[in-house]
Amino acid sequence: MPLRAHHVVIDAEDLPGLAAFWSEVLDWPILSEREREVVIGPSVDAPFGICFMPAGEPHTTKNRVHLDLTTEVGDRDVEIARVLSLGARHVDVGQTGDESWVVLADPEGNEFCVVRPKVNLIG
Amino acid sequence: MPLRAHHVVIDAEDLPGLAAFWSEVLDWPILSEREREVVIGPSVDAPFGICFMPAGEPHTTKNRVHLDLTTEVGDRDVEIARVLSLGARHVDVGQTGDESWVVLADPEGNEFCVVRPKVNLIG
Numbered sequence: 001m002p003l004r005a006h007h008v009v010i011d012a013e014d015l016p017g018l019a020a021f022w023s024e025v026l027d028w029p030i031l032s033e034r035e036r037e038v039v040i041g042p043s044v045d046a047p048f049g050i051c052f053m054p055a056g057e058p059h060t061t062k063n064r065v066h067l068d069l070t071t072e073v074g075d076r077d078v079e080i081a082r083v084l085s086l087g088a089r090h091v092d093v094g095q096t097g098d099e100s101w102v103v104l105a106d107p108e109g110n111e112f113c114v115v116r117p118k119v120n121l122i123g
Numbered sequence: 124m125p126l127r128a129h130h131v132v133i134d135a136e137d138l139p140g141l142a143a144f145w146s147e148v149l150d151w152p153i154l155s156e157r158e159r160e161v162v163i164g165p166s167v168d169a170p171f172g173i174c175f176m177p178a179g180e181p182h183t184t185k186n187r188v189h190l191d192l193t194t195e196v197g198d199r200d201v202e203i204a205r206v207l208s209l210g211a212r213h214v215d216v217g218q219t220g221d222e223s224w225v226v227l228a229d230p231e232g233n234e235f236c237v238v239r240p241k242v243n244l245i246g
Binding site: 001002003004005006007008009010011025026027048050051055056059061062063064065066067068069070071072075079082083094110113114115 | 124125126127128129130131132133134148149150171173174178179182184185186187188189190191192193194195198202205206217233236237238
């Protein structure tokens with residue numbers, strides 16, 4: 001069996017705080033919580049989740065790796081409003097405003113995008 | 124429905140090249156290929172994949188967001204040798220060498236870890 005994707009790891013300054021934010025955003029429970037590692041995921045049996053580990057430094061430049069999130073058709077504006085209320089904010093990474101995606105950042109500045117709903121990866 | 128994770132997006136200097144590397148690493152086919160967006164994933168119906176988009180600048184500092192990969196028990200050393208042969212390299216991000224994970228970087232310097240095989244997210 002080849003390697004498989006297991007976690008997206010996000011360096012965090014406030015591990016429980018950032019994990020709580022993303023747990024709310026994705027409606028994923030906190031699966032394990034230790035001082036230096038907090039894991040969220042769809043379920044304990046899911047192959048893939050997000051792991052928060054201590055950051056050496058604060059976020060200063062645009063991340064080279066980020067998450068794209070998507071929604072069901074019709075839910076996007078409501079969902080964007082919801083994550084803004086959870087502590088996300090709009091950020092400018094050079095987008096023109098004509099893109100089909102919205103660029104946000106989590107409470108520690110990690111950029112993520114909310115993309116147009118798609119029925120599958122190449123929709 | 125809440126937001127769901129759709130892609131990990133990696134800013135790439137050589138989109139087809141970096142997509143080919145990760146396609147081999149994960150045994151995920153290339154699902155779509157455009158000049159400014161290449162997508163790989165387990166299948167067209169899979170909810171989650173990796174998207175490569177143009178990078179503004181080369182990789183210079185440790186990424187704040189990275190992927191953890193895992194293997195079946197017994198396959199790790201073989202898989203690490205395989206990804207090294209594909210163009211990965213060992214990198215030093217301050218690890219002591221006593222960790223249960225191995226830190227590598229892709230051909231453009233994006234760090235990723237190969238972690239101890241786990242039966243599930245909290246194993």
